[in-house]
Amino acid sequence: EIVLTQSPGTLSLSPGERATLSCRASQSLSSSYSAWYQQKPGQAPRLLIYATSGKPTGIPDRFSGSGSGTEFTLTISRLEPEDFAVYYCQQYDNSPVFGGGTKVEIK
Amino acid sequence: EVQLVQSGAELKKPGESLKISCKAFGSRFTMNWIGWVRQVPGKGLEWIGIIYPGDSDTRYSPSFQGQVTMSADKSISTAYLQWSSLKASDTAMYYCATSYETSGFYAFDFWGQGTMVTVSS
Numbered sequence: 001e002i003v004l005t006q007s008p009g010t011l012s013l014s015p016g017e018r019a020t021l022s023c024r025a026s027q028s029l030s031s032s033y034s035a036w037y038q039q040k041p042g043q044a045p046r047l048l049i050y051a052t053s054g055k056p057t058g059i060p061d062r063f064s065g066s067g068s069g070t071e072f073t074l075t076i077s078r079l080e081p082e083d084f085a086v087y088y089c090q091q092y093d094n095s096p097v098f099g100g101g102t103k104v105e106i107k
Numbered sequence: 108e109v110q111l112v113q114s115g116a117e118l119k120k121p122g123e124s125l126k127i128s129c130k131a132f133g134s135r136f137t138m139n140w141i142g143w144v145r146q147v148p149g150k151g152l153e154w155i156g157i158i159y160p161g162d163s164d165t166r167y168s169p170s171f172q173g174q175v176t177m178s179a180d181k182s183i184s185t186a187y188l189q190w191s192s193l194k195a196s197d198t199a200m201y202y203c204a205t206s207y208e209t210s211g212f213y214a215f216d217f218w219g220q221g222t223m224v225t226v227s228s
Binding site for chain 1: 141142144151152155156157158166167168169170190202204208212213214215216218219221
């Protein structure tokens with residue numbers, strides 16, 4: 001089973017700053033199956049990015065995804081107050097797998 | 108508009124059985140994967156597995172294989188997650204999700220509200 005390692009565990013930033021979240025996989029995977037989710041306390045997860053860089057309807061332009069092979073990245077260009085949350089990467093290898101999450105907190 | 112509505116919170120004793128549900132509205136139920144996710148309070152998200160209601164193809168995460176059973180009833184657009192003998196360690200929030208506009212990429216764009224399962228003697 002693949003293992004996804006997210007770094008850093010916690011990211012302390014101020015509104016307006018750029019956030020770069022990393023996800024490393026234990027083996028090379030298809031970029032078609034790389035996804036990112038946002039979760040706020042008490043809420044269900046929300047899909048932000050699919051197929052490495054695709055965005056569902058309604059996801060703001062400040063969110064972007066990139067990567068290939070074993071390294072994938074979520075970038076938030078300028079943090080808005082509502083972006084402080086936990087972010088999970090996901091890959092697929094016969095069944096979906098989540099990373100451990102990165103918490104983006106207000107500095 | 109796609110909506111997933113999950114059954115209500117459950118309080119059960121160790122050893123009891125349980126079946127929770129996830130009803131889909133506005134989706135092509137038989138043509139999209141439905142997945143189940145566990146979240147222990149204060150912890151991260153864990154995929155349990157996915158099911159394709161069209162042919163009942165099921166794919167379990169190795170950690171959950173044999174521990175739970177996923178099923179679906181196409182006639183009422185409802186997916187299920189069941190346990191035959193609950194343990195205290197099954198205490199968690201359980202979410203269902205579907206891959207609708209992102210079908211084919213195993214990314215899940217619509218989510219239920221969650222079902223809290225508490226197992227305590």
